[in-house]
Amino acid sequence: MDRKPLIQRKTSISYKTEEKTVLRGYNVSDLAEAGYTFVDALFVLFQGRIPAENEKKMLDYEIACFMEHSMSPSAVSAIGVMNGHPMLPPAVAAAISTFGGAHGPGAAHGYMMKKYLDRAANEGKTIEQVAKENVDEYMDAGLAVMGMGQPQHIDGDPRAHPIHLKHEELGVEGVYRKFQTAVENYFWERRAKEGKSYVGVNVVGAGNTALCDIGFAPYAAWTIGSVARGFSCACHALHQYKRARAWSASRSEPMVQMLDLSMIKYVGPEDREVPPLSERQAYAKKQLESGEWRKWVL
Amino acid sequence: MSDKMIINGVEKKGYTRDDRIAQMKFAQRKPHGNLADPRLRYDYLNREIGTLPPDTEREPFRWVSELAYKNIHRIVTRGWCTTELAEAGYGIVDYLFINWQARIPLEEERDVLDYCMVLGLEDGLSNPALIARLITRGKSYLTQACGGSVLAFGHSFASYDSTGKMILKYVGKVEEGMSLDEAAKLCVQECKKEAHFGISKLYAKDPTPKKLLDYAEKKLASIKKLRYVPFMKALEKAAKAEDSALCVDMIGALSATMLELEFTADGAWVLMGVTRAFAAGAHGLEEMEREGNDVLGQVLTPKEWYDGPADRPVPSLAERKGLAGAQSQEPKEWQANWKKRQELKGTGYSVDFVIEDPKKAAMKQHKKK
Numbered sequence: 097m098d099r100k101p102l103i104q105r106k107t108s109i110s111y112k113t114e115e116k117t118v119l120r121g122y123n124v125s126d127l128a129e130a131g132y133t134f135v136d137a138l139f140v141l142f143q144g145r146i147p148a149e150n151e152k153k154m155l156d157y158e159i160a161c162f163m164e165h166s167m168s169p170s171a172v173s174a175i176g177v178m179n180g181h182p183m184l185p186p187a188v189a190a191a192i193s194t195f196g197g198a199h200g201p202g203a204a205h206g207y208m209m210k211k212y213l214d215r216a217a218n219e220g221k222t223i224e225q226v227a228k229e230n231v232d233e234y235m236d237a238g239l240a241v242m243g244m245g246q247p248q249h250i251d252g253d254p255r256a257h258p259i260h261l262k263h264e265e266l267g268v269e270g271v272y273r274k275f276q277t278a279v280e281n282y283f284w285e286r287r288a289k290e291g292k293s294y295v296g297v298n299v300v301g302a303g304n305t306a307l308c309d310i311g312f313a314p315y316a317a318w319t320i321g322s323v324a325r326g327f328s329c330a331c332h333a334l335h336q337y338k339r340a341r342a343w344s345a346s347r348s349e350p351m352v353q354m355l356d357l358s359m360i361k362y363v364g365p366e367d368r369e370v371p372p373l374s375e376r377q378a379y380a381k382k383q384l385e386s387g388e389w390r391k392w393v394l
Numbered sequence: 395m396s397d398k399m400i401i402n403g404v405e406k407k408g409y410t411r412d413d414r415i416a417q418m419k420f421a422q423r424k425p426h427g428n429l430a431d432p433r434l435r436y437d438y439l440n441r442e443i444g445t446l447p448p449d450t451e452r453e454p455f456r457w458v459s460e461l462a463y464k465n466i467h468r469i470v471t472r473g474w475c476t477t478e479l480a481e482a483g484y485g486i487v488d489y490l491f492i493n494w495q496a497r498i499p500l501e502e503e504r505d506v507l508d509y510c511m512v513l514g515l516e517d518g519l520s521n522p523a524l525i526a527r528l529i530t531r532g533k534s535y536l537t538q539a540c541g542g543s544v545l546a547f548g549h550s551f552a553s554y555d556s557t558g559k560m561i562l563k564y565v566g567k568v569e570e571g572m573s574l575d576e577a578a579k580l581c582v583q584e585c586k587k588e589a590h591f592g593i594s595k596l597y598a599k600d601p602t603p604k605k606l607l608d609y610a611e612k613k614l615a616s617i618k619k620l621r622y623v624p625f626m627k628a629l630e631k632a633a634k635a636e637d638s639a640l641c642v643d644m645i646g647a648l649s650a651t652m653l654e655l656e657f658t659a660d661g662a663w664v665l666m667g668v669t670r671a672f673a674a675g676a677h678g679l680e681e682m683e684r685e686g687n688d689v690l691g692q693v694l695t696p697k698e699w700y701d702g703p704a705d706r707p708v709p710s711l712a713e714r715k716g717l718a719g720a721q722s723q724e725p726k727e728w729q730a731n732w733k734k735r736q737e738l739k740g741t742g743y744s745v746d747f748v749i750e751d752p753k754k755a756a757m758k759q760h761k762k763k
Contacts, residue, residue, distance in 0.1 A: 099694045102528065108702030109740045112695040120738075121703030130708045144703055144738045148719040183535050189542075207747040210732075217725035237752040250410050252435040261428040270721030271728045293410070296435060311720025313735070313742030361456040362463030365473035365496055373483045380500045381617075392460060392472065392496030394661060 109141070120144040135159070142316040150266040151310040155320075157262050158303045161255045162321050164328040168248075169194040174329040178336040179344050179355070187336075191329030195322040200300035205242040206314020209275055209305070223271065227278030231286060241283055243276065243301025252296025259302035268310050276305040365392065408436030414449070418442040461493065472496040487511070494661055502613045503655055509609055510651055513602060513644065514666045516673040521546035526674035527681040531688045536678050543674030547667040549590065554666055556590035557649040558659025565625050578628035582636065592626065592646020593633040603647035610651045618654075626650035702738070 099114075110119045117124050120140050127137060132146070135156045139147040147155070165171070174191035178184075197204065212226040221229075234241045246253045263273055280297050287295065307317035336344075345355040352358065371379040383389060399409035401416055409415065421443045423429075429438040448454075462471040469476045472492050479489070484498070487508050491499035499507070517523070522543035529539040549556050564581040568574055585591050597603050610623050626646055633640040652662035709717075722728035735743040 097692060099692055101693055101695060101699075102531075104699065106699055106701055107695065107740070108700065108738060110695060110702070111697045111700035112693075113697060114694065118697075118700070118705060121706040122708050123705070126708040131711050132708070142741055143720070143735070144741070146709060146714055146717055148717050149714065151719050182537055185534065186538050186541060189538075193545075203747060204749065207749050211749045213725050213728060217729040223725065233752045239752050251408050254438070257434050258428055258438075261431055261433070265428060268719055268721055270723055271725060274723075294408075309721050311735075313745070314747065315742030315745050319742075357465055359456050360463050361458045362460070362470070363458060364460035364462070364471075367470060367475075368473040370474050370478040370482045370484075371498065376498060377501060380498045380503075383497045384500065384618075389495055389497035390656075393656065393658060394461070394494055 108144075138320060139311070142313070142320070143311050145311075147310065148268075150268050154263060154266050154268050154306055154310050158259060158306055159320060159324040161259060162299060162303055163324050165325070169199045170325050170329050171332040174333040175336045175344075178333040179342060181337065181342050184330065184333055184337070187333035188326050188330045191333070192322050192326045195318070195325070200298065200304075200321070202242065202300060202304075203314040203318040205300045205304045206308050206317055208242050209272055209308065210314065213271055213275060223274045224278045224282075227275055228282045231279055231283045235283075235286065241279065243279070243304070244283055244297055245295045246298040249296070249298075251294070253298045253302070255299045256297045256302035259299070259306060260297070263302070263306045263309065268306070270309040272305045272308040276301060406436070412446075414447045415442055417447055418444055490665065491655075494665070495656055499655075500617055502617055506610050506613050506651060507655055509606065510648055510655075510666075511669045513606060514648060514669045516676075517670070519677075521551050522667075522670050522674045523677040526678040527685075530678035530681045531685070533687045536675055539678035540671040540675045543671050543677075544664075544667040547663060547670075552663075552666065552670070553590035553645060554649050554652065554663035555659045556588070557592045557645050558653055558662055560585055560588070560590060560592070561622055561625060561650055561653060562659060564629075565621050568621070568625065574624060574628045575632065578625065578632040581629055582632045586633065586636070590645065592643060592649060593630055593640050594643045595639050595641070596643045598639055598641055603642045603644050606647045606651060607642065610654055614654055620654060622650040622653040702740075 108120075110117060112118075119127070119137070121144075122140060124137070127140065132140075133152070133156075135152050136147060138155065139145060139151070170191040173194050174187040177187040177190045195202070208230065212230045213223070215221060215229070216223055216226045231241055260273075260277075263269055276297075280301070284294070287293070303321065304314070304317050307320065308314060312320065341349065341353075343355060344353045345357070346353055347356070397411050399406040399411050399415060401420065406415070419442065420440055423439050423441075425439055428434075462469070464470065471479075471489075473496075474492060476489075479492070484492075485504075487504050488499060490507065491497060491503065525546050526539040526543040529542045530536065546552070547554075560581065564577045567577045567580065572580075582593075586593075607623050607626060611620060614620060614623075626642055626649075629646070630640070630642045648666065649659070649662060652665070653659070657665065720731075722731050732743060735741055
């Protein structure tokens with residue numbers, strides 16, 4: 097059997113010989129034998145260090161809270177992909193890939209915190225001052241303040257405040273928690289002054305803050321959260337595969353299915369005759385010149 | 395009507411009014427951990443259980459699309475029946491215009507897109523092909539290899555969106571009154587170091603991108619006023635003034651041409667990504683036919699390639715108690731720690747991530763609307 101590496105790369109993450117696999121200097125077998133957990137290993141992987149016990153507890157709590165979120169873009173994607181009965185991995189890959197600009201836990205929240213904390217460090221401002229600037233700059237521009245608001249949990253994400261309390265209880269608070277708290281307080285104060293409704297902190301605002309305080313770079317935090325969700329999405333995909341009908345369109349199911357034909361509402365151009373190829377050039381030229389098609393371009 | 399949420403005569407603190415909640419059951423729970431903490435926004439010990447009843451005040455859920463619909467006997471895209479289109483003689487390239495732009499293309503436009511797709515199909519053992527081959531080695535479905543290959547299209551490799559948006563920005567300046575040459579010079583100044591610039595030395599000995607621009611110009615000039623191909627040619631000229639070895643590359647030529655065909659920058663990105671996925675399938679097949687599969691644990695990583703922390707003993711769980719955490723309490727201390735953590739790669743601390751100025755992002759959002 098050919099055991100040569102497929103591509104050549106310098107790496108500081110790990111090496112693997114016929115005798116052992118070494119992660120950031122630690123033999124992975126020794127880590128497991130010594131009683132370290134998967135959560136500990138995530139610290140070794142992304143930070144090259146063994147975490148303090150409370151840091152490990154914080155990460156364990158956060159990813160456990162985050163793993164399942166019922167019908168969110170990630171689970172719906174897994175279910176949608178599984179409707180076609182491919183292998184399971186593509187459904188999970190699609191689910192993990194849904195984490196982007198709108199569906200948390202975005203790295204953007206972490207780097208937003210970094211941007212304003214850098215401002216505090218470089219310009220000698222307090223954390224409260226830069227938190228206020230953050231909220232004002234985003235709200236003045238009509239943008240959502242990252243880490244605040246969730247379209248389903250309109251009274252505040254049920255995971256968020258308990259994560260904040262756990263963060264505090266475990267004593268792993270640092271600059272990120274101070275910053276996030278200042279953002280939340282000023283955000284609520286300003287919305288109240290403007291007569292706007294309450295918008296709670298979301299799981300990104302709470303969870304990402306905790307992950308950054310326990311030493312994860314925002315990108316690493318994003319990876320951990322998104323991939324943790326992959327576990328539950330794999331389960332949603334399995335559920336779709338084993339309990340539901342492929343296609344989700346069957347008429348014999350007692351409930352109208354997701355892909356029943358009646359579920360489609362078409363709002364595109366009216367039905368029209370296909371021009372014969374002999375008339376194509378004249379037809380296409382007239383259509384091109386009319387410009388009406390432009391409003392449909394995606 | 396009160397905006398307060400009243401359940402059994404008692405106001406539910408921290409609840410937005412939704413009358414459906416009143417139809418639900420509430421359950422008293424034990425106070426685990428911090429869940430009885432009065433600082434929580436609402437009462438975690440007595441929340442409603444079960445799913446929210448259906449919303450009967452709004453239109454029921456349906457999949458809304460301006461792209462296509464189907465009924466029992468007909469499938470329609472942009473108003474045209476797909477079967478009638480095929481029977482009338484329209485082909486896949488025509489369908490791309492119909493699907494993405496809601497119009498039937500002129501024959502010249504169809505020919506140019508066809509040319510682009512031929513060029514975009516294959517690129518040797520570059521990233522999409524390698525991804526497809528690696529996926530196939532795991533004995534996955536071939537579709538996974540094809541799908542995985544599309545993921546190679548990012549903001550550096552095959553960055554049609556970034557290149558397209560760059561071209562749109564500077565052609566916009568021409569439309570605002572700047573001369574073509576001035577706009578091209580400005581683009582060189584501002585974008586020459588970007589991976590998506592579209593001008594490089596990659597095709598110094600391969601005339602394919604230049605030929606594509608010439609073909610697009612020849613085919614399309616008689617039917618419309620060209621904007622993007624002339625800009626790309628002007629950009630090449632402006633870049634050559636700084637370094638004569640520079641010339642238009644594939645991403646530059648294809649992006650300009652796709653814009654000339656009225657595809658959006660985003661549209662071109664994924665259209666070309668899917669085009670390449672066909673070839674990725676062939677690479678996956680060849681890997682199966684010629685190379686075979688890998689099993690977990692098979693592939694070794696030589697220690698000579700490893701430059702991380704030296705081998706070290708795992709501390710006992712008792713020793714762990716003395717370890718310090720990662721928390722910083724002041725911005726200056728935090729900034730110093732951030733820099734120190736950059737020494738270890740694979741942590742994410744050395745990756746640049748630029749948060750856009752909120753004011754600029756707001757302008758973009760308004761444009762989108």
